[in-house]
Structure formats: structure tokens, C-alpha cells
Amino acid sequence: MAMKRSELNEILRKGKEFCERMNFRLPKWAEWSPEDWESAGHEWDEIRDNQLGWDITDFGKGDYENIGLLLFTIRNGNALMDKYVKPYCEKILIVGDGQVTPCHYHWEKIEDIICRGGGDLICQVWNGDEEGARLDTPVPVNVDGHAYEVEAGTKVRLTPGESITLVQYNYHEFWGEPERPGDYVLVGEVSAVNDDERDNRFHDETVGRFPEIEEDEAALHLLCTEYPEAP
Numbered sequence: 150m151a152m153k154r155s156e157l158n159e160i161l162r163k164g165k166e167f168c169e170r171m172n173f174r175l176p177k178w179a180e181w182s183p184e185d186w187e188s189a190g191h192e193w194d195e196i197r198d199n200q201l202g203w204d205i206t207d208f209g210k211g212d213y214e215n216i217g218l219l220l221f222t223i224r225n226g227n228a229l230m231d232k233y234v235k236p237y238c239e240k241i242l243i244v245g246d247g248q249v250t251p252c253h254y255h256w257e258k259i260e261d262i263i264c265r266g267g268g269d270l271i272c273q274v275w276n277g278d279e280e281g282a283r284l285d286t287p288v289p290v291n292v293d294g295h296a297y298e299v300e301a302g303t304k305v306r307l308t309p310g311e312s313i314t315l316v317q318y319n320y321h322e323f324w325g326e327p328e329r330p331g332d333y334v335l336v337g338e339v340s341a342v343n344d345d346e347r348d349n350r351f352h353d354e355t356v357g358r359f360p361e362i363e364e365d366e367a368a369l370h371l372l373c374t375e376y377p378e379a380p
């Protein structure tokens with residue numbers, strides 16, 4: 150099911166307003182219009198090639214408020230192109246009240262998910278196996294260097310300033326619990342190189358990553374999958 154451009158624009162407006170309120174600043178090109186991207190030369194190719202910038206998904210479920218995520222990739226390497234040397238990635242995630250990012254693991258990427266403020270982030274964890282099964286074995290957890298073990302399916306509460314390390318095959322699902330109902334939680338992600346085309350294993354295999362878009366008005370900003378080539 151496609152997402153409407155008008156819906157994406159509204160999500161971007163609210164997300165940017167929240168970042169402002171949280172005093173979290175983004176690179177200048179976060180504000181660029183589609184026309185700005187049309188005229189941006191090859192010196193901006195790292196942003197295009199590594200899919201930096203705005204990213205909105207409803208995970209193919211057509212219910213963004215409940216199952217969805219707004220992200221901005223601030224920096225990233227590239228798993229396929231040698232000229233990009235960064236072995237790391239950083240994103241900011243704007244997570245809604247009870248808005249779920251569905252259960253998934255990564256084959257390659259190790260990541261820290263960081264609750265930066267605005268409320269708590271609840272992160273439910275399981276071990277997974279190579280076939281994608283979710284196991285009921287105890288899960289090793291690491292919260293800011295504190296290593297311990299929890300039962301499968303435990304909901305780990307991250308309060309502002311706390312983070313959890315998720316290693317390969319570590320199934321995770323998370324949602325926000327903002328201070329004010331209906332508001333957002335600001336979440337950081339610091340990880341190894343991110344490759345959304347190849348490195349997400351969703352437990353529910355019908356989950357999608359990038360939405361199809363129905364153009365019902367002009368785009369406020371392009372998403373990271375939409376940049377035109379340099380002129």
C-alpha cells in the first residue's frame with residue numbers, strides 16, 4: 150500500500166518541529182527542496198550514494214501512526230563502494246507514542262539504540278537464529294556497558310540518556326513512551342555501516358522497508374531513496 154506525499158510532508162513537518170523543540174540540529178541540506186537537489190553537483194554524491202537524509206516508512210502496513218518510523222541518516226559508509234571509508238553510521242529516529250518498529254535483526258550491523266529524550270524508549274529483545282526463528286533462550290543485554298541477561302521477549306525500558314547495544318541476530322522491536330501522550334521520543338542510532346537494502350531480517354517477512362509513494366501534492370523534501378543524479 151502506498152503512502153501519500155501529503156502524509157509524508159506532514160510527518161516531516163511534525164518531526165522537524167520536534168527536533169527544533171529538542172534542540173537537535175540537522176545538516177543544512179535537511180532543509181533542501183527537490184529543486185535544490187536537481188542542481189546539486191557531484192560534490193554532494195556521498196549523500197546520494199549512501200542514502201543519507203530523510204527516511205519514512207510504514208513498513209508496508211498502511212498504518213503509519215501505529216507501525217512506522219521517521220528517520221534521518223546523518224552519516225553512513227557504503228557496503229558496496231570502496232571510495233567511502235566510514236565504517237560507521239549515525240541516525241536520528243523520531244519515534245511516536247506507541248509507534249512500533251517491527252521485530253527485526255541484522256546479519257551484519259551492530260548498533261546502539263540511544264534514548265536521547267522526550268520520554269522513554271521500550272525495546273523488546275529476543276535471540277534469533279540464522280533461519281530467522283525467534284528463540285526463547287536468555288538474551289544477553291548490554292545497556293551502556295552494563296552487561297546482563299534477560300528472558301526472551303523482555304521489554305527493556307531506556308530512559309533519556311540510556312542506550313542498548315544490539316548485536317547480529319539480536320531480534321529487537323521498539324516503540325516510544327513520550328512524557329506527553331501523543332508526543333515523540335528522540336532516539337539516536339550509532340552503528341556499523343547501514344545497508345537497508347540487504348541487512349534487515351524482519352521476523353514477519355511481509356514487512357517492507359521503503360514505501361511506494363502516491364503523489365498528491367509537491368514534496369517538501371526528498372527522501373533518501375529519491376535523489377536525482379547530479380547534473
Ligand SMILES: [Fe+2]
Binds near residue numbers: 254
Ligand atoms: Fe535495527
